[in-house]
Amino acid sequence: MTPGQPAPDFDAFDQHGNRHRLADYRGRWLALYFYPRDDTPGCTKQACSIRDGRADLAAHGLTVLGVSAQGSAAHRAFADKFALDFPLLVDDGQRIARRYGALGSGPAGLLRRWLGAYRRISVLIDPEGRIAHVIERPDVSRHADELLGLLPPA
Template sequence: MTPGQAAPDFDALDQHGTRHRLTDYRGRWLALYFYPRDDTPGCTKQACSIRDGHAALAARGLTVLGVSAQGAAAHAAFAGKFGLDFPLLIDDGLLIARRYGALGSGPIALLRGWLGLYRRISVLIDPEGRIARVIERPDVSRHADELLALLPPH
């Protein structure tokens, strides 16, 4: 993923059965954050950071979507347990992960795909649908702040 290139399209359901497509977010800032697994320590810290920063992120015009390989039941349980107020996408067939590089490359990508464990990366997409920034190693404890710092002044 290179800043300036068109973001790969996606079409997925979230934990509530709501469909999300890249085109739904045209004209707005969007962050896709890929995480390894629901309800694990690092993933919980990251999700809670986004939850706690949700109002500030929304005020700056950013929508955040989480993406991992688990299904609707796991996502719903994770969101319910921690009061997550944003969508967690179900990535059937790991299509979104492959398009956005969340499996990595080479032999490790095959292993990640087999295990259903994504790399922890976040992709910021601008209102025109282009990659604005890729965060290769998000700080799980302060990820909302990282995202806020990358947005233009409002």
């Protein structure tokens, strides 16, 4: 993923069965954050950071979508347990992760594919549908603030 290049297309359903496509977000800022697994310590901190910062993110025009390899039932349970009020996409066949580099490469990438545990990365997409920033190692406790720091002033 290189800033300036077009964001890879995606089409997926969230934990409630709602469909999300890249084209749905044209004209708005979008962050796709890839996380290893639902309801694990680091993933919970990251999701709660986004939940707690959601009002500020929305005020800056940013929508955030979480992406991991678990199914809708696991996503719903995770979202319900921690009152997560944003979509968690079901990435059937790891298609989105492959397009966005969330599986990585080499032996570690093969292991991630087999385990269904993504690399923790976030991709900020601008309103024109281009990659604006890639956060290779998000700070799970401050992820909402990281994203805010990359957006233009509201």
